[in-house]
Amino acid sequence: MNMVKNKEVSIEGALHLAQKEVYADKDSQDLLTGSQFNFIIYKYKHYRWQKRILQIDFNTRTIFNIEKGIIKKQFPFSQVKGCEDTERRRFSIVFHGRQDYELEAVSLDDKRKIIYLLSRVLQSNSCKRPVEFCSGRPAECDVIHEGLLDLQQNSFASTEWVKYLVQLRDGELTLHCIGVGGKHRAADPATSTVDLSGGDVSVSKENGCSSFSVHTKDHHYLFRIPLTVQSNRPEDVGKLQNEWVSLLERSCQLCQGPSQLQESSQGCSSPEADYEEFFVPVSEEKEKNLHFGGSSARTSLNKCAGAQPKPAEGEDVPALPSVALPTSRAEAPPAPPALPQPCSLSPSAKRTKAFHWDVVPCDKIQKSVWGSCDPCKKKIDVSRLIEQFQIQDTAIFLGSEPSGNQHIMLDRKVAHNFNIFLKSFRIKPSELKEKLYIIHEESGGLTDEQITALRRYMPTPKDVERYLSFKGLCSELHVVDQFMLEMCKIPHLGQRLDLLLTLRELPESIKDLEPLINQKIQASKQLQSSQKFVAVLEYILAIGNHLNEKAGKEMVKGFRLSSLAKLPLLRGKERTFTLLHALVEQILLHEPELVTFSQELMEFEAVPDASMKGLSAEVDVLKKELENVMQCRRLLKPKTTKATAQELQFCKELKDLIQKYEGELSQLSKRCDEMKKLYSNILVKFGEPQGLDSQELFGWVSSFISEFRKACAEVTP
Structure with missing residues (x-):
C-alpha cells in the first residue's frame, strides 16, 4: 500500500506482488519437503536439441538428466551454482566444476516453474553454506534488500524500461517482472535470477545518480531508480542508488570466498600425497x-x-580445496578412535586376507533371504583358500541472415536465425493456420522438425503487441516479419503447436517404454524365483566368513549385492587368481550344477541401462502430456455452430486419438506400478535399502554373471 501511495506501482501491480508473496511463502514451506518434479526439456548437444526429462528431486536433493528411462547424469543440489534466464523458452543451469547446461523448456509456464524450483535449490544451498566463508556473517536465506527498479530492455526496434521488483538474497539477485510503464503484464516472464556467487560479477554506477549496472559473465543489466521516485522524492534518488550499489558489491565480495579458495587449490597436492612416503x-x-x-x-x-558431497559414479568431480597436512610430530593429526577388538587369533594360526564386503543391516536380515540362509551347509575346500589368500608380513606402501537494407521489426538475433529456417520452410504465411488443423504429416501436415522450429520462434507478448499495432501493408514487410505477423494473429498458437508435437511423440514414447518396463518386470520375477542364485550367494557368504574369521574379523549373516563387484578385486597368491575364481572352484568341486545359475536369469544377459526411477519419470511425464492434450482440446473446441468442416474433422480426430492414447497409457501405467511393486519385493528379499535404484542393483547382478562366466572359462581346462 505504501508503494501505491508513493505512486511507485499501480493497484493492479500491488495485487500482483501480494499474490507472488503468498505463493512464495506457501511454496517455500512445503517445497523442500516435497517429492520430485519432472519436466520435458530440450538439451543442446551435437548441434541439435535432444529431448530429455529434467527431474528435480527434493527427497534425494539431486537433479537427474533422464533419456528414455536411462539416468544419463545426476547432480547433487550442492553442485548447482546458479540459473540464468535467457530469451524465450531457453535457460541455463550453472554448475560448480563442469560445463553449464543450456536447456529449453517446452513452454514458458514450465520454464517459470523450473527456474522457481532452481531458485529454491540455490536458496537451500545458501542456507547450508559454511559460516566461515561469510566473514562472520551468519548464513541466511532471507531477503537482504528489495525494492522497485526499472530494467532496460533493448530490441532492434526500440529501447524500453520495464518495472521489476528486485530482491537481493545471499548470492543471488531475483527479478520479478510486474509490468511495462507501471501497467500489469501477466504474460511477461514472472521471475529471473542473476547469480552473484561466480566471482566474475561487477557493479558500477552509471552517468547521473539514478542508474547503475550489474555485469556478469554473459549479461549486462542496467537498472535505474523509477521515474515516479525521481519526480516525487528527488532527494532520495542518490541515496537509493548508493544503497543498492554498496549492498551488491558487498554481496559479490562475500560470495567470492569459497570460489577463490577452490581456485587457489588448483595444482596443489592432494591430502593423500603427504602420506605417500x-x-x-x-x-x-x-x-x-x-x-x-x-x-x-x-x-x-x-x-x-x-568439500562437496561425492558425485555419483561417472560424474565430473569438482576440484576440492587442498589443505596442507602437518609434517612434524607436534602437529600430527589426532589418533583415530579405537576400533572394535577383532576375534583373538593364536600366533600359529594362518591368517588370510579379509573380504571387505557391504553388510546387510541386522534389522533387514529376518525378512530377507539371509534369514533362512545356512552357509554351514556349504562344503568348502579350506586348504585351497588358505593356499591362495594367506598373507605374509610385508611393508605397506600407502598412496592412492536478413537483408541489410530492409528494416525488420523483430529482434536482430532472433530474426537472423528465423530467416535461416524460413529458407527451407516451403509454406506461405497465409497457409500456416490451415496446416495447424492437420494432425498427421502424411495427410499434408507440418513435419516434426517444422513444428519444433516454430515453437522455438514463438512470438513473445511484446512481439504480439508490436506486430498487432502495425498499420501498414503486410506485403511491404520482410518475409520474417510477414511470418511473425501471421503467427501473432493465430489464436492459441503455442497450444496448437504443443498439441501437434505431443500427438506425434506420444505413441512413439509409449512404444519405446513398453518393452523396457516389461523387461524390468521379467528380470524382477526371475531374480525373485531363482534358487540357484541364492545358493551361489550362500557359497560367497561361507567363503567370505571363513576368510574374515581367519583375518580376525567378525562373521556376518548377510551381505549386500554391491559386494558381488568386489569378488574379482581380491587377488590371491597368483595375480590372475581372484576370489571369484575361488568361488568357481568351490562350486565345481561340490555343486557343479550351480554353474548354470545364469540360465535362470536370462533377462540379465544384456540388461538395458534403463532405470526404474527413470522409467517411472517417463510415464509420469506422459500422463501430464495427455492431460495437456485434453486441456488443449477443450480450449480449441469450436464455441459456435459456425465451425468449418476442417475444424470439425480436426476435433473428431483429436477426440479419437485421446481415447486411444488414454487406454494405452492406462495399461502402461498399470505395468509400471507392477514393476515398482516387484522391485520393492526384490529389495526386501536381499536386504537392500528401499531407495536403491534398479540401475545399480541390476547392473551388479548382470556384471557378476558376465564375470562369473569368464572365471569359469579360465578355471576349467
Whole structure:
C-alpha cells in the first residue's frame, strides 16, 4: 500500500506482488519437503536439441538428466551454482566444476516453474553454506534488500524500461517482472535470477545518480531508480542508488570466498600425497588402523575445506580445496578412535586376507533371504583358500541472415536465425493456420522438425503487441516479419503447436517404454524365483566368513549385492587368481550344477541401462502430456455452430486419438506400478535399502554373471 501511495506501482501491480508473496511463502514451506518434479526439456548437444526429462528431486536433493528411462547424469543440489534466464523458452543451469547446461523448456509456464524450483535449490544451498566463508556473517536465506527498479530492455526496434521488483538474497539477485510503464503484464516472464556467487560479477554506477549496472559473465543489466521516485522524492534518488550499489558489491565480495579458495587449490597436492612416503610394518591390525587413520584425515580435511558431497559414479568431480597436512610430530593429526577388538587369533594360526564386503543391516536380515540362509551347509575346500589368500608380513606402501537494407521489426538475433529456417520452410504465411488443423504429416501436415522450429520462434507478448499495432501493408514487410505477423494473429498458437508435437511423440514414447518396463518386470520375477542364485550367494557368504574369521574379523549373516563387484578385486597368491575364481572352484568341486545359475536369469544377459526411477519419470511425464492434450482440446473446441468442416474433422480426430492414447497409457501405467511393486519385493528379499535404484542393483547382478562366466572359462581346462 505504501508503494501505491508513493505512486511507485499501480493497484493492479500491488495485487500482483501480494499474490507472488503468498505463493512464495506457501511454496517455500512445503517445497523442500516435497517429492520430485519432472519436466520435458530440450538439451543442446551435437548441434541439435535432444529431448530429455529434467527431474528435480527434493527427497534425494539431486537433479537427474533422464533419456528414455536411462539416468544419463545426476547432480547433487550442492553442485548447482546458479540459473540464468535467457530469451524465450531457453535457460541455463550453472554448475560448480563442469560445463553449464543450456536447456529449453517446452513452454514458458514450465520454464517459470523450473527456474522457481532452481531458485529454491540455490536458496537451500545458501542456507547450508559454511559460516566461515561469510566473514562472520551468519548464513541466511532471507531477503537482504528489495525494492522497485526499472530494467532496460533493448530490441532492434526500440529501447524500453520495464518495472521489476528486485530482491537481493545471499548470492543471488531475483527479478520479478510486474509490468511495462507501471501497467500489469501477466504474460511477461514472472521471475529471473542473476547469480552473484561466480566471482566474475561487477557493479558500477552509471552517468547521473539514478542508474547503475550489474555485469556478469554473459549479461549486462542496467537498472535505474523509477521515474515516479525521481519526480516525487528527488532527494532520495542518490541515496537509493548508493544503497543498492554498496549492498551488491558487498554481496559479490562475500560470495567470492569459497570460489577463490577452490581456485587457489588448483595444482596443489592432494591430502593423500603427504602420506605417500609413510611405510609401516604390516600386521593386519596395524593395516586396519592405518587405513582408518588415512580415511579419517581425509574426511576431516574435506569437512574443513567445505568439500562437496561425492558425485555419483561417472560424474565430473569438482576440484576440492587442498589443505596442507602437518609434517612434524607436534602437529600430527589426532589418533583415530579405537576400533572394535577383532576375534583373538593364536600366533600359529594362518591368517588370510579379509573380504571387505557391504553388510546387510541386522534389522533387514529376518525378512530377507539371509534369514533362512545356512552357509554351514556349504562344503568348502579350506586348504585351497588358505593356499591362495594367506598373507605374509610385508611393508605397506600407502598412496592412492536478413537483408541489410530492409528494416525488420523483430529482434536482430532472433530474426537472423528465423530467416535461416524460413529458407527451407516451403509454406506461405497465409497457409500456416490451415496446416495447424492437420494432425498427421502424411495427410499434408507440418513435419516434426517444422513444428519444433516454430515453437522455438514463438512470438513473445511484446512481439504480439508490436506486430498487432502495425498499420501498414503486410506485403511491404520482410518475409520474417510477414511470418511473425501471421503467427501473432493465430489464436492459441503455442497450444496448437504443443498439441501437434505431443500427438506425434506420444505413441512413439509409449512404444519405446513398453518393452523396457516389461523387461524390468521379467528380470524382477526371475531374480525373485531363482534358487540357484541364492545358493551361489550362500557359497560367497561361507567363503567370505571363513576368510574374515581367519583375518580376525567378525562373521556376518548377510551381505549386500554391491559386494558381488568386489569378488574379482581380491587377488590371491597368483595375480590372475581372484576370489571369484575361488568361488568357481568351490562350486565345481561340490555343486557343479550351480554353474548354470545364469540360465535362470536370462533377462540379465544384456540388461538395458534403463532405470526404474527413470522409467517411472517417463510415464509420469506422459500422463501430464495427455492431460495437456485434453486441456488443449477443450480450449480449441469450436464455441459456435459456425465451425468449418476442417475444424470439425480436426476435433473428431483429436477426440479419437485421446481415447486411444488414454487406454494405452492406462495399461502402461498399470505395468509400471507392477514393476515398482516387484522391485520393492526384490529389495526386501536381499536386504537392500528401499531407495536403491534398479540401475545399480541390476547392473551388479548382470556384471557378476558376465564375470562369473569368464572365471569359469579360465578355471576349467
